[in-house]
Amino acid sequence: MSKLNKKQRLKIYNDWRNGNKSLSVIASEIKLNRSTLQYMVNLIDRHGIEIYDKSKELFTKEFKEKAIVRSLTGNNSINQLSLDLGLRSNGILYNWIREYKKNGYNVVIKKKGRHSVHESEEAIPNIAQRFREADPATQRRKLEIAYRQCLRKKTKRLGSETSQEIAQAVTELRQEFKVSLDYIFTVLAQNKDLPLIARSTYYNIIKPKDKPKRKKPGFLSRMKEIFDYHQRRYGYRRVAMQLRKEGYAVTDRAVRYWMHKLKLKGRRRNKRKYSSYKGTIGKIAPNLIHRGFFAIRPNMKWYTDITEFHLNGQKLYLSPILDGCGGDIVSYSISRHPDMI
Numbered sequence: 001m002s003k004l005n006k007k008q009r010l011k012i013y014n015d016w017r018n019g020n021k022s023l024s025v026i027a028s029e030i031k032l033n034r035s036t037l038q039y040m041v042n043l044i045d046r047h048g049i050e051i052y053d054k055s056k057e058l059f060t061k062e063f064k065e066k067a068i069v070r071s072l073t074g075n076n077s078i079n080q081l082s083l084d085l086g087l088r089s090n091g092i093l094y095n096w097i098r099e100y101k102k103n104g105y106n107v108v109i110k111k112k113g114r115h116s117v118h119e120s121e122e123a124i125p126n127i128a129q130r131f132r133e134a135d136p137a138t139q140r141r142k143l144e145i146a147y148r149q150c151l152r153k154k155t156k157r158l159g160s161e162t163s164q165e166i167a168q169a170v171t172e173l174r175q176e177f178k179v180s181l182d183y184i185f186t187v188l189a190q191n192k193d194l195p196l197i198a199r200s201t202y203y204n205i206i207k208p209k210d211k212p213k214r215k216k217p218g219f220l221s222r223m224k225e226i227f228d229y230h231q232r233r234y235g236y237r238r239v240a241m242q243l244r245k246e247g248y249a250v251t252d253r254a255v256r257y258w259m260h261k262l263k264l265k266g267r268r269r270n271k272r273k274y275s276s277y278k279g280t281i282g283k284i285a286p287n288l289i290h291r292g293f294f295a296i297r298p299n300m301k302w303y304t305d306i307t308e309f310h311l312n313g314q315k316l317y318l319s320p321i322l323d324g325c326g327g328d329i330v331s332y333s334i335s336r337h338p339d340m341i
Contacts, residue, residue: 004030006052006053009040009044009049009052012026012030012037013041016296017041017296019297022292023038023292024290025290025292036089036090039090043083046083051086051088052088061107064096064100064109067081067085068093068097068100071093071097078090078097163197166195166197167205170202171206185199217250219243222243223239226239226242227239232266233266235266236259237252240252293324294325295323298325298326299323300325301323301325302322302324302330304321306319306340308338315336316335316336317334317335317336317337318333319332319335319340
């Protein structure tokens with residue numbers, strides 16, 4: 001919203017208010033999101049265009065905390081709450097909530113300007129301490145040594161490893177050190193001397209091989225006979241039911257598998273649904289709405305459509321007329337024919 005000045009905002013608001021253009025058309029013209037424009041016109045409608053005369057506001061910690069608590073515990077949406085608070089953009093409150101959760105559900109006010117040298121020196125030991133706790137150097141060294149030993153056992157000299165041997169070494173490290181695969185690949189990537197494979201290659205190597213093919217069961221010939229006897233009308237459920245009646249211990253799933261394997265597909269008669277469409281009849285009216293269905297005044301935009309109902313074996317057609325301002329039903333008509341005659 002910062003790229004629009006006050007005059008442009010006022011023009012957009014007047015065009016929308018007077019019904020000259022819909023917000024969808026305006027959004028496509030100025031290359032802005034429609035929801036952003038909707039919030040802007042609602043804000044001007046609530047607080048007036050003077051809301052944009054104020055200089056950039058600096059919100060206090062207490063104000064942010066109250067707004068965040070109201071948003072997380074109240075029934076109002078974030079957009080509605082932003083309008084009540086008079087925030088210039090609906091994204092301000094979203095950013096506050098994101099930072100609030102990121103900082104452990106605490107409101108942190110960032111200091112303006114550059115950090116002092118003393119603050120930077122005090123922050124360095126804390127960051128280093130957290131890094132050592134999350135990723136100890138001793139554990140990294142142990143991991144690298146164990147990786148080299150695994151590869152030496154599998155090959156005569158370091159540097160001639162195959163992808164299969166590297167994948168086996170990585171798997172042994174995961175089992176020995178009880179660490180994640182991400183951690184192992186991160187540590188190994190930091191040492192350029194250690195051979196490494198791509199993560200996708202590792203998964204392709206360790207994934208289980210294809211399962212052995214199923215042995216053909218003894219009921220296949222009888223299954224085909226049942227399927228052909230009933231003129232290919234039976235599906236796998238009815239074929240399985242007939243096999244069980246004859247004493248075969250089979251499941252629906254097994255019959256479905258072998259029928260699909262042998263391409264035994266039942267016949268289906270397609271029932272064409274009734275369609276009254278006969279092509280383009282008459283002339284097509286010009287597109288005056290441009291998907292801007294909302295109207296700011298009653299009797300400004302009316303809409304209608306035909307809905308088909310099935311009642312007692314017959315069809316009934318309802319055509320209501322809706323007002324675009326409040327969605328009220330202006331009138332309606334009911335007919336037994338889709339042309340409403």
